[in-house]
Amino acid sequence: QVQLVESGGGLVKPGGSLRLSCEASGFTFSDYYMSWIRQAPGKGLEWVSYISDDAAYTDYADSVKGRFTISRDDAKNSLYLQLNNLRAEDTAVYYCARRDRTFDYFDYWGRGTLVAVSS
Amino acid sequence: QSVLTQPPSVSGAPGQRVIISCIGSSSNIGAGYEVHWYQQLPGSAPKLLIYINSNRPSGVPDRFSGSRSGTSASLAISGLQAEDEADYYCQSYDNSLSGSYVFGTGTKVTVL
Numbered sequence: 558q559v560q561l562v563e564s565g566g567g568l569v570k571p572g573g574s575l576r577l578s579c580e581a582s583g584f585t586f587s588d589y590y591m592s593w594i595r596q597a598p599g600k601g602l603e604w605v606s607y608i609s610d611d612a613a614y615t616d617y618a619d620s621v622k623g624r625f626t627i628s629r630d631d632a633k634n635s636l637y638l639q640l641n642n643l644r645a646e647d648t649a650v651y652y653c654a655r656r657d658r659t660f661d662y663f664d665y666w667g668r669g670t671l672v673a674v675s676s
Numbered sequence: 677q678s679v680l681t682q683p684p685s686v687s688g689a690p691g692q693r694v695i696i697s698c699i700g701s702s703s704n705i706g707a708g709y710e711v712h713w714y715q716q717l718p719g720s721a722p723k724l725l726i727y728i729n730s731n732r733p734s735g736v737p738d739r740f741s742g743s744r745s746g747t748s749a750s751l752a753i754s755g756l757q758a759e760d761e762a763d764y765y766c767q768s769y770d771n772s773l774s775g776s777y778v779f780g781t782g783t784k785v786t787v788l
Contacts, residue, residue, distance in 0.1 A: 602722065
């Protein structure tokens with residue numbers, strides 16, 4: 558069965574960096590676009606970034622553009638998100654999600670990893 | 677920043693029908709992009725509930741139904757049950773410059 562397991566979250570000071578990972582299993586990882594989606598405490602969902610199946614295309618929400626970088630390693634069935642210059646407003650649970658092969662919806666989600674930015 | 681607007685909360689007694697609206701604009705739903713819905717139970721990750729406006733993934737009860745018209749969409753829950761108490765989010769694609777995917781503001785469904 559499809560599984561997505563995030564890791565790498567933690568407490569970091571403003572201006573700091575963190576690298577999130579998402580390990581995928583149960584499907585052919587290299588066939589799928591992948592995304593990161595976050596949820597601040599008590600708030601709604603916010604799409605953060607996506608990467609195409611061949612890593613040729615990426616996109617970011619305006620709120621993270623220039624600070625976050627998405628990447629993937631198909632040999633390791635893994636998705637990554639490099640978070641730099643972190644701000645308090647980046648505090649959230651970060652979910653890894655698989656996009657359907659044809660349409661723009663997220664059919665599987667991980668359980669998330671918490672990033673807390675505080676001095 | 678959500679560009680799809682949902683009511684913050686809706687409630688109903690067991691067995692009743694509730695409807696959640698999702699209002700977009702000409703750069704997302706109004707541009708013809710499909711709408712999808714997710715259910716987030718307390719303390720859990722979101723789960724796909726409805727895809728491409730009105731389709732249910734395997735395992736989702738037919739009490740849940742979706743529709744889209746113009747610049748808006750709606751999710752209906754018929755025969756409301758206690759286990760339906762959750763947060764619900766709509767999602768679409770947006771062709772403006774601010775990013776690709778957009779979520780609704782979220783609706784908390786309370787079963788009275």
